[in-house]
Amino acid sequence: AQTVTQSQPEMSVQEAETVTLSCTYDTSESDYYLFWYKQPPSRQMILVIRQEAYKQQNATENRFSVNFQKAAKSFSLKISDSQLGDAAMYFCAYRSYSGNTGKLIFGQGTTLQVKP
Amino acid sequence: DAGVTQSPTHLIKTRGQHVTLRCSPISGHKSVSWYQQVLGQGPQFIFQYYEKEERGRGNFPDRFSARQFPNYSSELNVNALLLGDSALYLCASSLVGMNTEAFFGQGTRLTVV
Secondary structure, rough: OOEEOOOOEEEEEEEEOOOOOOEEEEEEOOOEEEEEEEOOOOOOOOEEEEOOOOHHHHHOOOOOOEEOOOOOOHHHHHHHHOHHHHHHEEEEEEEEEOOOOOEEEEEEOOEEEEEE | OOOOEEEOOEEEOOOOEEEEEEEEEOOOOOEEEEEEEOOOOOOOOEEEEOOOOEEEEOOOOOOOOOOOOOOOEEEEEEOOHHHHEEEEEEEEOOOOOOOOOOEEEEEOOEEEE
């Protein structure tokens, strides 16, 4: 069974600085998707960035980028130029490529505080 | 376009009661998934439905059931509620296929007393 682990329950960053959130996962599959979701106090889960495991190039979306290390099964999220609106809970998630199921496996989450 | 809508937003039930949660997917999305998120933890997969059939089930007891209607909306039912069922229940909809994104609703906060 696949598992996702986020070892940082809480992180804080100064506004305009850079922060990195860690995520490791365990799987025996070779093809899969990895995601970072943001959950603000409004509770709605919002997709931040996704990575296909077969792609060697790290995904980027504006101020958000990932460091995907397939052999190490590591998938960290870097937030550059942090803004107050980035404060939220962040979840790393895994989705299998095989089978036609959209089941997401989430980590425990990291609460990000952004200090003005 | 409206996003994923869930109702009700909040709900308080007594132990032993039954509850029905509802989800309307984004127009054109035929797949609906349900997740349970206990406070301070990550969401846990409960069910996935598309084309009105169950396509995936998480490690939840038979007290949890769901169904999908011809218009692709979905209901999650929980019988014989326990205190431990208190959680945020999230619904996500997506197009059918592998390279698709799941869009989440704002959830239903269920409190069992």
